[in-house]
Amino acid sequence: MEDLNTQSESNFRDKISTVDTRGKRKWMYVFQPKGKLYNLRTYFSIGYLVLLFGLPFVKWNGNPLFLFDVTKSKFIFFGQVFLPQDFVLFGIGMLVFLLFVVVFTLIFGRVFCGWACPQTIFLEMVFRKIEYWIEGPANKQQIADAKSWTTEMYVRKTIKHILFFLLSFIIANTLLSYIIGLEELRRIVREPVSMHVLGITILMIFTFAFYAIYAFVREISCIVICPYGRLQGVLLDRNSIVVIYDYLRGEPRNKKRKQTEEKKGDCIDCNMCVNVCPTGIDIRNGTQLECVNCTACIDACNRMMENVGLEPNLIRYGSENDISTGVKPKITYRIKAYSVVLVILCSILVGLLVTRSMFDATILRVAGQVLQENADSTISNLYKIKIVSKSGYTKPYHLELDRNTASIEYVGKNLDSLKSGVESEETFFIKVPKQHITQRKEKIKILIKSGDKIIQTKQITFIGEY
Ligand code: SF4
Numbered sequence: 001m002e003d004l005n006t007q008s009e010s011n012f013r014d015k016i017s018t019v020d021t022r023g024k025r026k027w028m029y030v031f032q033p034k035g036k037l038y039n040l041r042t043y044f045s046i047g048y049l050v051l052l053f054g055l056p057f058v059k060w061n062g063n064p065l066f067l068f069d070v071t072k073s074k075f076i077f078f079g080q081v082f083l084p085q086d087f088v089l090f091g092i093g094m095l096v097f098l099l100f101v102v103v104f105t106l107i108f109g110r111v112f113c114g115w116a117c118p119q120t121i122f123l124e125m126v127f128r129k130i131e132y133w134i135e136g137p138a139n140k141q142q143i144a145d146a147k148s149w150t151t152e153m154y155v156r157k158t159i160k161h162i163l164f165f166l167l168s169f170i171i172a173n174t175l176l177s178y179i180i181g182l183e184e185l186r187r188i189v190r191e192p193v194s195m196h197v198l199g200i201t202i203l204m205i206f207t208f209a210f211y212a213i214y215a216f217v218r219e220i221s222c223i224v225i226c227p228y229g230r231l232q233g234v235l236l237d238r239n240s241i242v243v244i245y246d247y248l249r250g251e252p253r254n255k256k257r258k259q260t261e262e263k264k265g266d267c268i269d270c271n272m273c274v275n276v277c278p279t280g281i282d283i284r285n286g287t288q289l290e291c292v293n294c295t296a297c298i299d300a301c302n303r304m305m306e307n308v309g310l311e312p313n314l315i316r317y318g319s320e321n322d323i324s325t326g327v328k329p330k331i332t333y334r335i336k337a338y339s340v341v342l343v344i345l346c347s348i349l350v351g352l353l354v355t356r357s358m359f360d361a362t363i364l365r366v367a368g369q370v371l372q373e374n375a376d377s378t379i380s381n382l383y384k385i386k387i388v389s390k391s392g393y394t395k396p397y398h399l400e401l402d403r404n405t406a407s408i409e410y411v412g413k414n415l416d417s418l419k420s421g422v423e424s425e426e427t428f429f430i431k432v433p434k435q436h437i438t439q440r441k442e443k444i445k446i447l448i449k450s451g452d453k454i455i456q457t458k459q460i461t462f463i464g465e466y
């Protein structure tokens with residue numbers, strides 16, 4: 001990305017905007033943007049938050065719509081249960097996801113960060129707004145923090161931090177409901193703490209982590225911690241659409257808006273694009289890793305352009321090629337190649353999903369048992385079935401054989417139904433009268449049935465004395 005900006009100061013890449021010359025954190029007092037894009041982001045984030053907090057309450061096929069239960073290796077997407085047996089699907093799904101991220105970023109840059117990343121949504125659309133509401137605009141906050149704190153300041157800050165903590169608690173609960181499910185979360189919250197020490201501990205760890213992120217860590221998450229942000233250096237190219245400053249139009253800057261002989265640019269050097277930037281960068285220096293494409297600088301600059309009677313979009317969505325040569329963003333060979341692989345992988349994934357069995361069963365001969373001769377002139381072999389249903393419902397279940405000359409005899413209680421997502425097992429003998437055994441290794445088919453429907457057929461080898 002080094003050459004993306006030709007008009008920059010030379011030293012801006014040598015330092016982080018949020019760290020001062022002594023290496024200390026510079027607290028970002030971010031001006032609240034005003035403008036069309038900020039309004040759009042606000043509406044979008046309302047819908048986003050309604051979905052995020054509401055989805056754990058939605059059920060499909062009797063299952064939560066989404067569940068990412070890493071503790072039980074159980075995942076639910078759109079009500080469909082995926083278990084460790086689906087590891088091939090999971091692997092291909094992950095590849096599709098990663099490749100999609102690559103292709104999307106190549107074309108649209110960090111649009112996701114600015115519009116749909118939960119970190120940005122919560123920080124800019126929830127926590128920062130609460131801060132403006134309680135402590136006032138950014139410049140007022142900065143002035144107040146620089147002075148010695150008054151009682152009013154202490155009260156305001158305390159209220160803010162209590163609200164931040166409560167919100168973090170709600171977010172932690174929501175996150176946990178996506179991991180362990182709403183029912184389990186309800187149990188943790190309602191039942192005595194002593195019954196759920198681990199659950200409560202995890203809930204509080206999440207709560208403190210969110211509180212720390214939104215109250216203190218803030219933009220450092222995007223600049224330093226987030227791995228997706230670090231990927232930008234290799235993913236973006238001159239055709240990627242990013243938030244970009246039109247340096248050909250803006251430079252040289254014309255702070256005083258004086259009419260001079262020399263042709264001046266449209267940037268009036270008001271610094272508003274820097275003041276509204278949550279990561280504290282100056283977009284006029286060119287595309288930078290710190291830019292989360294939040295579009296706040298576009299709104300700020302458009303307001304300034306309107307105030308001085310100039311055309312908007314001095315800062316806008318665009319590509320480096322678009323700005324430097326006027327060539328609109330195009331689909332490069334790199335994007336085409338990635339897209340072809342993505343389409344192939346998607347097709348495989350869809351194929352696997354469509355043909356996926358709702359039941360996974362394994363039948364094995366019990367170790368150490370070859371055959372057993374019985375007093376009633378039959379021979380029996382001992383087997384164990386492990387079966388799991390991914391259908392979302394409790395399903396009726398029983399086993400049958402493909403012939404009347406053999407029978408099943410269960411060891412202990414036999415199952416009559418399968419709970420969704422729970423691996424069940426049972427042990428049984430297959431008994432065959434000696435006169436019907438025609439070879440030493442007989443192939444017998446076991447029909448796994450749910451009601452009248454055969455859900456799977458498994459072939460086993462029956463060892464007979466021949
Ligand atoms: S440079 Fe503009 S788009 Fe990028 S983070 Fe700052 S305000 Fe947002």
Ligand code: SF4
Binds near residue numbers: 250267270304
């Ligand atoms: S907001 Fe626009 S006019 Fe003001 S400094 Fe930034 S680019 Fe220049």
